[in-house]
Amino acid sequence: MQAHEMMIKEVFKVREKDSVRSVIKGFIEHRISGMPVVNDQDEMVGYVSDGDIMRHIGKHKDFYVDSLYTVTVVQGDQVEFDERIKKILDLHVMEVAKRKVIRVEWDVKSEDIAAILGKKQIKKLPVEQDGVLVGIISRGDVIRRTFASIL
Template structure:
């Protein structure tokens, strides 16, 4: 059975936990991506920031939203306008909106398990780690390309 390290992309775009959202958005735009692992100084995965996290922040909120993954800043609809939220967001630390409960897989995880996680959790990408360190990333497209390349 094929394993994560055979499918993953090893040149991973990432941000440091000390970076601002400005650097995240810059990578989203320049690299045409929608999510980034957040790492500490030892390249350990400490979070994941996605375009969904950005949308939750800049969208209109009438109440504080708290769920198991996100703390969204209190914004009372008419009190703060959209452009001001955009400007405020740029200078925030990435960890203020990143998910801290990162779903990740080991470099030797089987592709069948990875496909199951991506499907059941409805996520687009999975960071891959080896000995606690980020070594790659696997997307839904990577799984499909590698799973069907010998069949079609």
């Protein structure tokens, strides 16, 4: 099976000039956790995920790691946190998005897609055909399409 046979063709994306607020609205409205960032020519220039936003929210000193498995949370000021969240919502998406995006061509085989998703520890993989974004594949898409016929 190839990428174009398992990808989701309806790709929700955000413009590079949009704010993080637009990203969050898209995540909520479409029940997704990541989306490509495109420029005015509809070329993919980045990718933003819920993890990127979580890392940005977490850039503060409200916790520290005691050991490999223990995290101690320092009681922070809720007002400071709320203000930080408001500031994050007004950032441009490219301030939190990844600029180097791992992507595949539409004819890549499913086992190669699974290897990329697993090795790179990413959840979604944009699919392009001749440099044009045509779809997206998630880990769940690979699992469903790979095992559906044998279960």
